[in-house]
Amino acid sequence: xxxxxxxxxxxxxxxxxxKEIQGCEKCPLFLGRLHAVPGEGSSESGxxxxxxxxxxxxxxxxxxxxxxxxxxxxxxxxxxxxxxxxVFITNIVKCRPPENRDPEPDExxxxxxxxxxxQLEIINPKILITLGRHAMHRFIPADKKISVxxxxxxxxxxxxSGKMFNVLPQYHPAAAxxxxxxxxxxxxxxxxxxxxxxxxxx
Ligand code: URA
Numbered sequence: 001x002x003x004x005x006x007x008x009x010x011x012x013x014x015x016x017x018x019k020e021i022q023g024c025e026k027c028p029l030f031l032g033r034l035h036a037v038p039g040e041g042s043s044e045s046g047x048x049x050x051x052x053x054x055x056x057x058x059x060x061x062x063x064x065x066x067x068x069x070x071x072x073x074x075x076x077x078x079x080x081x082x083x084x085x086x087v088f089i090t091n092i093v094k095c096r097p098p099e100n101r102d103p104e105p106d107e108x109x110x111x112x113x114x115x116x117x118x119q120l121e122i123i124n125p126k127i128l129i130t131l132g133r134h135a136m137h138r139f140i141p142a143d144k145k146i147s148v149x150x151x152x153x154x155x156x157x158x159x160x161s162g163k164m165f166n167v168l169p170q171y172h173p174a175a176a177x178x179x180x181x182x183x184x185x186x187x188x189x190x191x192x193x194x195x196x197x198x199x200x201x202x
């Protein structure tokens with residue numbers, strides 16, 4: 001089995017990155033933020049959720065997924081027996097894009113190269129769950145459609161270390177907020193997480 005870093009070392013390295021993110025001025029998104037949102041939670045379960053970027057509520061509080069989509073994420077985690085603080089939750093970009101526009105390719109590149117890949121190398125997750133197509137396309141080739149690949153497990157190489165990651169793309173909880181059908185699909189995909197984890201560790 002792959003060796004994991006000690007919890008103390010992992011936590012303090014993640015904290016160092018969080019401090020860097022809070023002071024980051026590497027792309028124009030810092031100009032409009034109230035708070036940067038580095039991500040939070042535990043690295044111990046080996047489960048990492050990755051959204052697109054902070055919204056208004058996340059920007060206000062400096063925490064990921066604390067608005068309406070976050071509430072749904074919490075509910076879905078509870079359905080599969082996971083608490084929010086037992087997983088690590090972060091985003092592709094750590095500062096809110098103005099008016100919640102899509103992040104620009106350069107903003108995504110700068111943020112992921114400087115922060116996301118480093119967070120992932122430190123956490124060394126068993127599984128990465130991308131929420132929505134923007135997060136998915138950081139990992140999965142652009143010709144793949146989320147409507148086709150959601151809930152399917154991919155094994156992909158990290159561009160920085162060459163390490164292999166298990167990636168499970170899912171729809172974004174915001175897409176399911178006012179759409180019962182989508183909520184059912186998302187829940188079905190969530191229910192695959194414990195089963196996949198079991199097979200990964202056997
Ligand atoms: N949507 C996201 O993609 N990330 C958040 O943190 C909140 C909403």
